[in-house]
Amino acid sequence: MKQQILVLLFLICSLCVCVATFAQTSTTPGTKTKASRSNATSSDPASSEGEKRFQVNCGRCHNPPEELPPAATRAVVRHMRVRAMLSAEDEKLILEFLNP
Amino acid sequence: MMTIARFAGVFALTLLGFTTASAQSASPILSGGAGFFGASGGDNTFFQPVLAPVLAIPLGNNWLIESRADLREVVARQFGTSGPYQGTFFGTLEYLQLDYNANSHLTITAGRFLTPFGIFNERMSAIWINKFQDAPVIAAIGTAQGYSDGLMLRGAAISNSRYAVNYSAYFSTLSTIENLRSQRTAGGRVGVFIPGIRLEVGTSYQRKLQNQRMNSYGNDISWTSDRLPLEVKGEWAHSLSGHGYWIYAAYRLSQFGGGNSPIARLEPIVRMQQFFRSSRPVSGDSLPSTNVRLPGFGLNYYLPHEVRLNASYGRELVSRGTDVNQWEFGITYRFLFPLSRGDSR
Numbered sequence: 001m002k003q004q005i006l007v008l009l010f011l012i013c014s015l016c017v018c019v020a021t022f023a024q025t026s027t028t029p030g031t032k033t034k035a036s037r038s039n040a041t042s043s044d045p046a047s048s049e050g051e052k053r054f055q056v057n058c059g060r061c062h063n064p065p066e067e068l069p070p071a072a073t074r075a076v077v078r079h080m081r082v083r084a085m086l087s088a089e090d091e092k093l094i095l096e097f098l099n100p
Numbered sequence: 101m102m103t104i105a106r107f108a109g110v111f112a113l114t115l116l117g118f119t120t121a122s123a124q125s126a127s128p129i130l131s132g133g134a135g136f137f138g139a140s141g142g143d144n145t146f147f148q149p150v151l152a153p154v155l156a157i158p159l160g161n162n163w164l165i166e167s168r169a170d171l172r173e174v175v176a177r178q179f180g181t182s183g184p185y186q187g188t189f190f191g192t193l194e195y196l197q198l199d200y201n202a203n204s205h206l207t208i209t210a211g212r213f214l215t216p217f218g219i220f221n222e223r224m225s226a227i228w229i230n231k232f233q234d235a236p237v238i239a240a241i242g243t244a245q246g247y248s249d250g251l252m253l254r255g256a257a258i259s260n261s262r263y264a265v266n267y268s269a270y271f272s273t274l275s276t277i278e279n280l281r282s283q284r285t286a287g288g289r290v291g292v293f294i295p296g297i298r299l300e301v302g303t304s305y306q307r308k309l310q311n312q313r314m315n316s317y318g319n320d321i322s323w324t325s326d327r328l329p330l331e332v333k334g335e336w337a338h339s340l341s342g343h344g345y346w347i348y349a350a351y352r353l354s355q356f357g358g359g360n361s362p363i364a365r366l367e368p369i370v371r372m373q374q375f376f377r378s379s380r381p382v383s384g385d386s387l388p389s390t391n392v393r394l395p396g397f398g399l400n401y402y403l404p405h406e407v408r409l410n411a412s413y414g415r416e417l418v419s420r421g422t423d424v425n426q427w428e429f430g431i432t433y434r435f436l437f438p439l440s441r442g443d444s445r
Contacts, residue, residue, distance in 0.1 A: 056295045056298060059298070059324055060223075060293070060298070060300060060322060060324065061223040061224065061229060062226075062228075062229045063402070065406070065434070065436060066404070066405065066406055067436075068436070069436070069437070069438050071127045071438035071440070071441055072127060072129045072436060072437070072438040074126035074127070074158060075126050075127055075128060075129040075156045075157070075158050075164075075438070076129060076131075076156070076436070078126070078156070078158045078164050078201075079129075079154075079156040079164065079166055081201065081207070082164060082166070082199045082201075082207050082209070082254070083222070083223070085207075085254055085255055085256050085266035085267075085268070085291075086256060086259075087204045087205065087255075087256045087259040087264075088201070088203070088204035089204065089259070090256075090259065
């Protein structure tokens with residue numbers, strides 16, 4: 001009985017999350033960062049190279065984050081430099097792409 | 101409850117101290133994932149609310165402190181298949197390390213870190229990254245329970261537009277301290293990544309330097325298509341306990357109806373894994389006691405705002421014993437917050 005209640009609770013929570021997230025998406029203007037816009041183009045060669053390195057390196061392990069607060073980018077890229085074994089040049093270019 | 105309070109206290113103090121210390125430089129971040137998982141195999145059903153916070157604190161231009169914990173309550177029947185449901189708390193400090201970027205090609209890491217063997221443990225074990233809820237059947241080979249306490253050198257030995265060679269080499273000491281347990285081991289991994297075709301292959305080695313000394317070695321492959329939303333990953337590993345492999349292919353249906361359509365958010369995954377137990381007994385190796393095959397199918401659904409639903413079915417085919425169906429379902433939320441305003445550049 002308790003098992004069924006837990007499953008039911010899980011399904012209800014999932015449904016609530018689905019409804020809430022879809023509702024938010026349809027009512028708020030897009031706040032996506034550059035990181036999530038895979039088709040973003042830039043005339044700046046350094047930024048373009050940074051975008052390329054971001055897509056190639058970060059996509060090796062996970063989907064890019066939907067939103068990346070500007071204040072968090074430096075810590076995120078430093079963290080990923082260690083995790084993904086990026087070079088200093090990769091770190092610099094990706095940072096320039098995320099925070100032009 | 102005491103364990104939860106201790107974890108929360110240490111985490112809060114760390115946050116407070118380092119947020120203040122680094123207020124003038126890059127902002128520390130609190131990231132990670134939260135999830136609720138359920139699984140059913142045979143007559144056993146259990147549920148797990150999980151919180152996996154990640155803390156990253158950059159210090160100056162070259163230093164970084166980073167940490168990840170795994171806090172989960174496992175709710176299961178008292179006697180396996182019968183009795184009332186009861187919860188047991190498990191708290192694991194997965195890594196707490198100090199990194200120093202010595203130069204463009206070398207990072208020196210000290211502390212507790214994820215053992216670099218293959219690709220699953222270091223790169224895919226986070227609950228918001230792992231496409232399946234469970235770890236591969238061979239995950240225990242070469243990883244020394246997943247965590248190491250010691251020193252590690254890592255980085256990109258060569259990095260250019262055509263290829264990159266990355267490496268990690270470490271030594272871990274024996275630790276019997278609760279929540280910081282590790283084995284005396286040494287090892288590393290070398291990988292070659294070709295950005296043009298988004299292919300990486302790697303090879304790993306570990307030498308266990310305590311009790312029943314043994315070598316473990318393995319190979320891994322990771323490929324992401326640049327034309328299709330398709331990725332293929334796999335590992336093969338061998339130790340005295342036996343050998344085995346896992347491989348999966350995941351295809352995100354983002355080509356159907358645009359990036360935000362309901363169908364485009366689906367990601368079917370197919371995984372196959374096998375383990376072949378050797379005849380030599382190795383105690384406490386956390387591997388199946390007999391040969392096992394595990395074909396599986398999963399379905400992820402990516403909701404907006406970093407929420408993911410996942411469900412999977414697998415069939416455990418054992419050479420001696422009864423085959424078992426395994427059902428899993430779950431929801432994960434990935435979060436990321438800067439802890440101060442900091443300097444974004």
